[in-house]
Amino acid sequence: MVFSVKTFNNINQIGLKELGNNFQIDGDLADNPDAYIIRSQNLHDTEFPENLKAIARAGAGTNNIPIDKASEAGIVVFNTPGANANAVKEAVVASILMSARDYIAANAWTNTLSGDDVPKQVESGKKQFAGTEVRGKTLGVIGLGAIGARIANDAYRLGMQVLGYDPYVSIEAAWNISHHVKRVKDIKEVFANCDYITIHVPLTPDTQNTFDAAAFDLMQKGTVIINFARAEMVDNSALFDAIETGVVKRYITDFGTQDLLNKEGITVFPHVGGSTAEAELNCAIMAGQEIRQFMETGEITHSVNFPNMHQALTAPYRITLINKNVPNIVAKISTAVSDFDINIDNIINRSKGDYAYTILDLDETDKAKVDDLVARFESSDNIVRVRLIKGK
Structure with a gap:
């Protein structure tokens, strides 16, 4: 096929x-x-x-x-x-280093110079770009998944103290996080104690505007915020106030919007973190x-x-069903198979939210009987989609 x-x-x-x-x-x-x-x-x-x-x-x-x-x-x-993940990690680490030394502004200034005495102008003007080192500073990582874990580990290798916040971190991700990364249970600890904060979580109603006025109120002056997750993680109005008061030294984001462009203290990249x-x-x-x-x-x-579903395909036929997550659906599926005098080789049904997915392997070689069963499922209430897959 x-x-x-x-x-x-x-x-x-x-x-x-x-x-x-x-x-x-x-x-x-x-x-x-x-x-x-x-x-x-x-x-x-x-x-x-x-x-x-x-x-x-x-x-x-x-x-x-x-x-x-x-x-x-x-x-x-x-x-x-x-x-x-590695591409975004490298972009974030580069952003930390650039914000510490303001290399972008330094380059822009240097390119304005002209004349035979450029080296002299450089020496006399370079002090305005004296920065800080990241070694010894504290980085807060919100979200310790594939990207966040890499950033946390590499920041520690750069000599930074690292606080990590993720109430939903997976076991697989947890194994990959250095024991030197301090896990905190309250996101407020990140806001209050970090020189740099980077966020790497999905956009949901709960994570939208993670950086709002209340979050900025907890931060120390001179905090750097790095956002390579989603634009909506930050309340821009509250951000502008935090920059004006000096709470936020610099905001670096990969998501450009009109209100962020050409503003002091804000660096905007054109969504190239993973590019x-x-x-x-x-x-x-x-x-x-x-x-x-x-x-x-x-x-x-x-x-x-839909949930992850894995089952080796060894039966003559496999039917997959996407169904609404309602009671007794598995029993109804089994009854339908029995009505056609077909044996079930294996069945898996798992749900995610309002829907569920079923893998139904049939110990049956009669294609006509299987087609009739498929037709039964297609006419059933609460079954959204039916697929028939030929086995080995």
């Missing part, structure tokens, strides 16, 4: 090779594809094709995808967590692998709207 994939933005071609020979990329079926692979494409105003089953975001953030709309349509949304050749390749490879696995086996890895 050949699956159709439509790509948006510039997806690395080497990464797309991960899809293999069973996939047609941006071909004559792309108007109604099985899957999208995107980077920054905004899909909020996009009408999803009826055949669309999966969207892979070659990156970590999925704010450009209407997750609820996708779930209602039975579309599994994937991201690529950690694929660009390295290596990161883009890693994201494309991971996105390709996720789509291939899902389309060929129904297994799910790194979905933001």
